[in-house]
Amino acid sequence: MIKQHTALQIPAFLFGLLAAGILMISGCKAKQYPQTAELTYNSNPVAGVIAVTALGYGKNIEDANKDAFRTAFENILFQGVPGFEPLELPMVSQADGAESNRSFFDRFFEEGTYLRFVSRQEEAVEIGKVEGSRNIIVSKSMNINYRALKKHLQQQGAVRKFGY
Secondary structure: OOOOOOOOHHHHHHHHHHHHHHHHHHHOOOOOOOEEOOEEEEEOOOOOEEEEEEEEEEOOHHHHHHHHHHHHHHHHHHHOOOOOHHHOOOOOOOOOOOOOOHHHHHHHHHOOHHHHHEEEEOOOEEEEEOOOOOOEEEEEEEEEEHHHHHHHHHHOOOOOOOOO
C-alpha cells in the first residue's frame, strides 16, 4: 500500500532537508578573521594582494563609498590588519612619521591616488543608517595591491625602505 503524505508532512520533510543543508553549508564556511576598525580581512587571492571588506559612512552612497575606501587604506597604512601576517603591523610606522607626512597622505586621499591600488571592487551595499542621523552605512569589498602601494610609498619618501 502506498502511503499518502498530508499537506503538513511534506513541508516538514522539506524543512528538515533545508535545515540539514544549511547546517552543512555553514560547516564549510570560510575561516573568520578578526575585525578591527571596521575592516575585515577576507583572503589573500594572489601574492601582494589582500581582499578586505570595509564599512563606510556618508550622507549618500557616493560619500559612504569613498569613506569605505579610506577606512580600508587607513587600516593598512596606519593600524595594520590582524589575521594577515604581511600587514599585521602598519605600513607607516611612527618612525616613518605619519604626522610629518600628513600633507602627502591628505593628497593621497583627496586626489584619489589610492584608487590606483584597487585591483577589484564590488558595489557598495547599504547595510543601515547611523542611529539618530540621516547618514548611511555601507559595506564594500575590494582587493588592494599592497605590494605596489608599499613601493609607491617608498618612492614618494613616505616610508623608509626595509633594512635602511
